[in-house]
Amino acid sequence: MSKSPNRQLKLGAILTGVGTEQNAWREPGLPGDASIDINWYIRHARAAEAAKFDLVFIVDSPFITPDTAPHFLNRLEPLTLLSALAVSTSHIGLVATLTTSYWEPYNVARQFASLDQISNGRAGWNVVTTGLEGAARNYGREEHFDHAVRYARAREFVEVVQGLWDSYEDDAFVRDKAAGIFLDKSRQHALNHKGEHFSVAGPLALSRSRQGQPVIFQAGDSDTGRSFGAAVAEATFAAAQDFGQAQDYYRDLKARAAKLGRDADRIVVMPGLGVIIDDTDAAARAREEARIGSLDLGKALVELGRAFNYHDFSGYDLDAPFPDVEALSLNSYKGRAERIVHVARAQRLSLRATAWHFANSRSRFVGTAETVADEIERWFVGGAADGFNLMVSAPRDFTLFVERVVPILQARGLFRSDYESDTLRGHLGLPVPPNRHAVRERARAAAE
Known part of the structure; x- marks a missing residue:
């Protein structure tokens, strides 16, 4: 190659x-x-x-x-x-x-x-x-927190953290023992952030790394x-x-x-x-088959439910079409939940088949x-x-x-x-x- x-x-x-x-x-x-x-x-x-x-x-x-x-x-x-x-x-x-x-x-x-x-x-x-x-x-x-709110908070959260990481310019600490100057105060910076989700004054009491x-x-x-x-x-x-x-x-x-x-x-x-x-x-494929064969349906259903906030699928008809649980994906692991719903619908899978599909992914x-x-x-x-x-x-x-x-x-x-x-x-x-x-x-x- x-x-x-x-x-x-x-x-x-x-x-x-x-x-x-x-x-x-x-x-x-x-x-x-x-x-x-x-x-x-x-x-x-x-x-x-x-x-x-x-x-x-x-x-x-x-x-x-x-x-x-x-x-x-x-x-x-x-x-x-x-x-x-x-x-x-x-x-x-x-x-x-x-x-x-x-x-x-x-x-x-x-x-x-x-x-x-x-x-x-x-x-x-x-x-x-x-x-x-x-x-x-x-x-x-x-x-x-609602899914959209979580990401709005996250965006502001990262901005605040990165701002705090810049509290000191790289040459802020003079450490001049003879002159008695430890810090160049002009190179220390308060953040004074006031946003929709956070209010953080700063500065952070730590300098930047290499x-x-x-x-x-x-x-x-x-x-x-x-x-x-x-x-x-x-x-x-x-x-x-x-x-x-x-x-x-x-x-x-x-x-x-x-x-x-x-x-x-x-x-x-x-x-x-x-x-x-x-x-x-x-030999490698045989080991994979053995690993897949050791799974049980109950654990596969638990793992499937995790994407939907640990939704309990055990009470559903396993051989009926995958249930309409799309609303449960809106505030949990949204990307994975939406993928599960899409695959189940596109391939017309039952709940049992969906659980095995994602548990047995090769x-x-x-x-x-x-x-x-x-x-x-x-x-x-x-x-x-x-x-x-x-x-x-x-x-x-x-x-x-x-x-x-x-x-x-x-x-x-x-x-x-x-x-x-x-x-x-x-x-x-x-x-x-x-x-x-x-x-x-x-x-x-x-x-x-």
């Missing part, structure tokens, strides 16, 4: 402990307490760093039920976890999910800026708005979510079931960004990557290391992805990916053989954002 000399593939490792799928925790060799074992995370972060991955990623959600997937039932808080990884690694990026719906901008700005300083410029924030309505009751609210600001990631797939990502994201975690769907998302997101006057090449699109690797394609990255590398290259060269986020739950497949697939990608010139940077922005090819106050001052001085 052809090489692409002007672009480098980006790779992330999603560290999900015992897994975000119902049966992932039963994988041989996976410790049953992996989601709360800091040593498990450290080992895998170091393995990903040794393989020159761009980042590790920690997922999160502020609401659970007894039927929630095992990893979410018992897991470490992301920023606490990444602070431990920051002092256990030296190069790999550190990205965490944190919702704008139930936090305050000042806290988030402070936490991520602290991680950015602790890691010496390797932090990234995956901005989400929280799809599960039950989260409201964990934060003193009777009702979840990469200027943490990298903004985003993962929304609804129409509103895509528009939000096109406006604020520097990288996105895309959900794509196949090559065509991935291409459509890639083109759509970058076109939206371009219409907003942004450089579309400065949004790194990274779909999720689930791999099954074996010595032959047939990976396009199954086979020998060469087969998997070929498919990765096809997506990368074919305009479906700038990189991938590899799910790390199955120890065997992660090891095989690192030991067999990565060297193939390196030999083809698609992936780095060594780090050329030690910041997350450097890995992703993103520029350091200039401090807005310094830019304004330079413009004023030039006009005089």
Whole structure:
């Protein structure tokens, strides 16, 4: 297959402990307490760093039920976890999910800026708005924010956080002991933000890191979510079931960004990557069949219901057409819920068939290391992805990916053989954002 000399593939490792799928925790060799074992995370972060991955990623959600997937039932808080990884690694990026719906901008700005300083410029924030309505009751609210309101708050939330991250110009701290001057006060800036959703004075009591600001990631797939990502994201975690769907998302997101006057090449699109690797394609497919065969319908229905705010499908006629639950998607995981409804209607699926369809979704990255590398290259060269986020739950497949697939990608010139940077922005090819106050001052001085 052809090489692409002007672009480098980006790779992330999603560290999900015992897994975000119902049966992932039963994988041989996976410790049953992996989601709360800091040593498990450290080992895998170091393995990903040794393989020159761009980042590790920690997922999160502020609401659970007894039927929630095992990893979410018992897991470490992301920023606490990444602070431990920051002092256990030296190069790999550190990205965490944190919702704008139930936090305050000042806290988030402070936490991520602290991680950015602790890691010496390797932090990234995956901005989400929280799809599960039950989260409201964990934060003193009777009702979840409306979908449109969530995204309006998120847009303002990000603006406030980024403004706080610019509280100090890069040369604000003089630290002149002889003169007794610690701070150049003219280079400290209060934000004094007053908006529709937030009022934040500032300044933030923390300076910028070597990469200027943490990298903004985003993962929304609804129409509103895509528009939000096109406006604020520097990288996105895309959900794509196949090559065509991935291409459509890639083109759509970058076109939206371009219409907003942004450089579309400065949004790194990274779909999720689930791999099954074996010595032959047939052996890998057999393992996939065995994994699918271990699923049960009850768990498939639970997982289906999660997109509709954990709607209980167990009382419906399983063999009747997929029920009319479209209204339930309006304030939950809207993008995924709408996709489920669309597929069920287009293919005239029963509820049973719909549950199995989405539970049994097959990976396009199954086979020998060469087969998997070929498919990765096809997506990368074919305009479906700038990189991938590899799910790390199955120890065997992660090891095989690192030991067999990565060297193939390196030999083809698609992936780095060594780090050329030690910041997350450097890995992703993103520029350091200039401090807005310094830019304004330079413009004023030039006009005089």
